[in-house]
Amino acid sequence: MIDATRTCYGIDIGGTKIELVACDATLQVTWRKRVATPQGDYPAFLQAVKHLVHDADQARGNPAVAIGIALPGVRDRRSGRQLSANVPALTGQAVAQDLRDLLQRPLHFGNDLQCFALSEAHGGAAEGYASMFGAILGTGAGGGYCVQGRLVSGFNGLAGEWGHWSVPAGLLQRHQLPLLECGCGLRGCVERYVSGSGVAMIERHLGGAARNASDVITLADAGDARARQALDIHRDLLGHSFAALVLALDPHVIVLGGGLSQYAPLYEQLPAAIAAHLFDGVEVPPIVPPRFGDAGGARGAALLVSQPVFS
Numbered sequence: 001m002i003d004a005t006r007t008c009y010g011i012d013i014g015g016t017k018i019e020l021v022a023c024d025a026t027l028q029v030t031w032r033k034r035v036a037t038p039q040g041d042y043p044a045f046l047q048a049v050k051h052l053v054h055d056a057d058q059a060r061g062n063p064a065v066a067i068g069i070a071l072p073g074v075r076d077r078r079s080g081r082q083l084s085a086n087v088p089a090l091t092g093q094a095v096a097q098d099l100r101d102l103l104q105r106p107l108h109f110g111n112d113l114q115c116f117a118l119s120e121a122h123g124g125a126a127e128g129y130a131s132m133f134g135a136i137l138g139t140g141a142g143g144g145y146c147v148q149g150r151l152v153s154g155f156n157g158l159a160g161e162w163g164h165w166s167v168p169a170g171l172l173q174r175h176q177l178p179l180l181e182c183g184c185g186l187r188g189c190v191e192r193y194v195s196g197s198g199v200a201m202i203e204r205h206l207g208g209a210a211r212n213a214s215d216v217i218t219l220a221d222a223g224d225a226r227a228r229q230a231l232d233i234h235r236d237l238l239g240h241s242f243a244a245l246v247l248a249l250d251p252h253v254i255v256l257g258g259g260l261s262q263y264a265p266l267y268e269q270l271p272a273a274i275a276a277h278l279f280d281g282v283e284v285p286p287i288v289p290p291r292f293g294d295a296g297g298a299r300g301a302a303l304l305v306s307q308p309v310f311s
Contacts, residue, residue, distance in 0.1 A: 007022045007064050008022075008065065008302050008305040009022055009023075009056055009064040009067045009068070009302060010067070011053075011070065012301055013070060013071055013087065014087075015086035017036060018035050018048055018052060019032065019034045019298045020032065020055075021299060023299065027122065027302070027303070029299065031060060033055060035052060039088055039089055045090065046098060046102055049099060050103065053067070064105070066105060066305045067106070067107050067108070068107075068108045068109075068115075069301055069304075070110055071090070073087075074156070074157065077155075080094050080097060081094055096109050106305075108305050110151065110300070110301065111157070113134070114144035114153065115144070115298075115299075115300030116136060116144060116300055117143060117151065117160065118146060118304070119303060120257075120292065120300075121134075121149050124292055125255045126255050129251075129252040130147070131146065131147045131148070131249070132145075132251050133160070133162075133255070134255045135242070135254055135255070135256055136258040137195055137256060137260035138195060138260070139195060141190060141194050141195040141198075142160065142163040142164075143162055143163070144160040145249060149307065150307060162241065163191030163195070164189045164191065166187075166188045167189075167193055167237060167240075168240070169188075171237060172188070174236075175233045175236070175237070177233070180193070180201075193234070194237050195260075196260050197212070199212075199231070199260070200215065200216055202230040203216045203219075203226060206229060206230055210230075213259060217231070235273045242273075242287075243275075243278050247278070253286045253288060254286070254288070255290050256290065257290050261290055
């Protein structure tokens with residue numbers, strides 16, 4: 001456990017910004033700062049993190065005893081090298097070790113999806129539940145799984161990567177959807193269909209021209225039949241993927257994150273869409289919006305300092 005008299009920092013590294021928050025012993029954010037992410041320059045990335053930590057130390061006058069860091073992508077457990085589609089400069093680099101050498105204090109690592117879940121499990125929408133799954137529906141789709149407030153990371157640190165499960169061929173055939181390549185190297189991954197990008201892809205496949213999920217929702221609200229069909233297909237695919245989550249993990253609550261978490265009708269419509277893919281007698285857990293929104297990643301990273309993780 002951290003020293004309750006000292007602050008811990010949480011750093012959330014995203015494709016466009018790096019955010020540092022300082023949290024007190026009660027997890028209240030007492031200081032925060034964001035800077036742009038140097039996507040293609042690894043030395044500049046390391047210096048950006050170093051300067052953020054320095055600025056936090058100077059502003060507070062009491063350096064944090066430890067730092068939690070949410071890294072994008074996955075880390076090869078054998079080589080320690082990072083793979084990150086959102087921040088290309090990190091790919092192939094020993095990011096964790098380089099940051100330890102640079103910052104010279106205890107560091108605790110997770111990924112952005114897992115940190116979102118951890119934040120919502122502590123004082124967030126999943127507070128008080130025995131287990132929870134945090135499902136991000138943004139540009140991609142992924143998540144994190146917590147039991148009794150403890151993050152489950154898994155053998156490869158990939159627990160919660162439900163976005164790379166496969167959509168069944170029968171569902172693709174039912175909706176006449178193509179088998180899509182995924183950036184992970186697999187084909188037919190859930191995230192290509194149920195993410196915000198997936199909503200727009202489905203609408204375009206039906207003959208539309210939506211650039212993003214917001215376009216599809218706006219068109220549907222205006223009565224556009226194609227957009228409404230796209231949302232119906234998306235809801236069925238998302239319902240199936242969440243039904244698989246229920247069967248595999250049986251979480252007591254599912255907290256949505258990402259841009260689609262702001263689409264209020266999802267919370268009314270998803271329970272029936274999930275139940276349609278479950279057998280009789282299985283109850284759908286509550287589906288709820290997040291409490292901390294896009295601030296959850298950095299706060300969850302700070303929690304890595306004090307919360308034991310099931311690896």
